[in-house]
Amino acid sequence: MKVTFKDIQQAHQRIAPHIHRTPILQSQLLNRMMDCELFFKAENLQKIGAFKARGACNAVFSMDKSSLQKGVVTHSSGNHGAALAWAASLRGAPCTVVMPNNAPQVKRDAVAGYGASIELCEPNMPAREEAVTRLIQQQGYSLVHPYDADLIIAGQGTAAIELLEQVESEVDVVMAPVGGGGLISGTGIAVKAMSKALVFGAEPEQAKDAWLGMQRGERLAEYSPNTIADGLRATVGARNFAVMRETVDDILLCSEERIVEAMRLIWTRLKVIVEPSCAVPLAAIMDQPEQFKGKRVAIILTGGNVDLDRLPWIG
């Protein structure tokens, strides 16, 4: 395994001055409904509204000056683009984000708001990768991959360090959703080093490439997800899958209907705004409550960037 707990600890020291130490949220009513004790690490209240600020910040603050001066690049239609734009702005580094030409205006505005350039491309993965490769070759930019990179995994793992420090006594389970696998792999390394808790990933049934890969013992390189949880439509990366096999005890699935129900429950009971992706672990608990009865369960709420004009429960 390449990323170690020490890497995550060092990442935490590196990024701590720049990120929020986000709070743990609890609801007695929710605990009663779920028949377990839930601790929510509110990374939706993180800088740029998502845990992605951690990995991007770790990557950018690990770079040497001459690479920084040339600039950084990534492709993203979501939170990682905003996170890299934000982190680059802290060090005055040029940043370009390759975005599909159908990306919503609100996401473009977020990236542009942090001072990054946007390069539009056709809305498919080959076009995105080709645009990034061209920019690296022509401009000398450094790639900051959204999840399949050691510094990103180490950065995302820092949320679990805080979580286990903040929840004063032991927890039985730590859960995080699985998209590209940056968060769950960093979380797995940190939790296994710090505690005896089980580490569960959670995925929508309609985006279960990690679940299938873990069953087969081999990563799915291609998969077509179809879920409301837009943050989880990525396919698990190679580095991420390798770490997950070592540190993740199980992947739990949930239905699309439950995701919306769990999302609304979090809004109603915790009074915070979470993306559909955030609701996937709670939805998985609701779909298989038996194994959580009486347990102490920590969930990482990943992000809160939602189009407030279109809520899934409003017509």
Add this chain to the structure above:
Amino acid sequence: MKVTFKDIQQAHQRIAPHIHRTPILQSQLLNRMMDCELFFKAENLQKIGAFKARGACNAVFSMDKSSLQKGVVTHSSGNHGAALAWAASLRGAPCTVVMPNNAPQVKRDAVAGYGASIELCEPNMPAREEAVTRLIQQQGYSLVHPYDADLIIAGQGTAAIELLEQVESEVDVVMAPVGGGGLISGTGIAVKAMSKALVFGAEPEQAKDAWLGMQRGERLAEYSPNTIADGLRATVGARNFAVMRETVDDILLCSEERIVEAMRLIWTRLKVIVEPSCAVPLAAIMDQPEQFKGKRVAIILTGGNVDLDRLPWIG
């Protein structure tokens, strides 16, 4: 002045084991937009989703056993009813909440969820007060008034103690919305005892009874508010008004349109769910930005109990 800072400190010791120490939220983008540094005390993340938990808890935990055994009563169509029901349940005391018969089902459910009885009455103030008086006479219940009571003022003031402790350096202004005046009067006493900060109340232009009263030097006993900020439709209480004259430096007004705009900004930038009432201080800053330029401004976010099926920006 009857309630002292010492009362608020004692209230804080009394209720601290039962309430959340809610976090301070910040957004760099919001600071840039407003051209000042904003600190939001997130009482929407408090127990029962509102600061009202503080005052109700202080009142109930100050009562002797024999009064508690007889029970407590209040009238409320909003957060105070849920807060009293919750606080009474912590001490096993019977609780009755008089509610107007047109109160939304979600509010009835919240009160009933904490095990309180609901007594329905006609939806007007005389009917509510008559029902409460009858219950006190017939059942021997103790009244816990929503705002015009010393223990409530002391309890609500505890949020400001935490706020000033949590924001490590001095702030220039502390702002809170004004409804019945429980929060602003407790806040005024605490802030004036602890710091040199100005204390500003904020009111909707369409519910400006406190503003008018402060102008005239006399409390308005009757006033018909008409605002989306449903938590601020109460008229300032007598005790509250007396404290406000001593401790509140100014009351600022804002338009209804700004309230919705500010509410949406808080949802978007801070990723938390706030009621329209919460947005009134930020709306007042947006309506008169000059006096806040470059200042450090703390705002108490009061509550997050919103009907998620009806958002003011969705047609």
